[in-house]
Amino acid sequence: MDDDAEFKKLRWRCRRGMRELDQLLGRWLEAAWRQSPSAERAVFLRLLDCEDDTLWRWFLGHEVAADVEIDALIQRIRALPV
Template sequence: MFEPKRLARLKWACRRGMLELDVLLLPFVEQAFDELSYEEKVTFERLLTSDDPDLFAWIMGHQKCDDPELAAMISTVVNRVKV
């Protein structure tokens, strides 16, 4: 389980330099994060350490993420946001 301080830091990390990322990442954490397994939560946390241009390109499908775990998490975020 993510303790409250860790979850608060995660939410803060969702506030990016690009509005396009903000409107995807923060709602994902608020609406779907609790449903993820612990391993998926750690992967999402690692995803947030990526640079904004990379995140944007991966999420928009302009580039493919070479890390399979991160690519799967990107797919989860994108599919969840589409719902």
């Protein structure tokens, strides 16, 4: 699959039905996906597999992801400029 087709599919997967999550995930996708190493991309794909309510609790800081790689990525996403 070419990069543009994969990117479009990922953009669609970042649409969660909650505007705030859409913005957080989409912002990282636009800002970091193309230059990220494959390991970080794999963590992002695992993050996209998580349930929306869980993601929201993690992003708000009400809970911490048990997976340290996912938690580290969440912190980087939260730190991105708006």
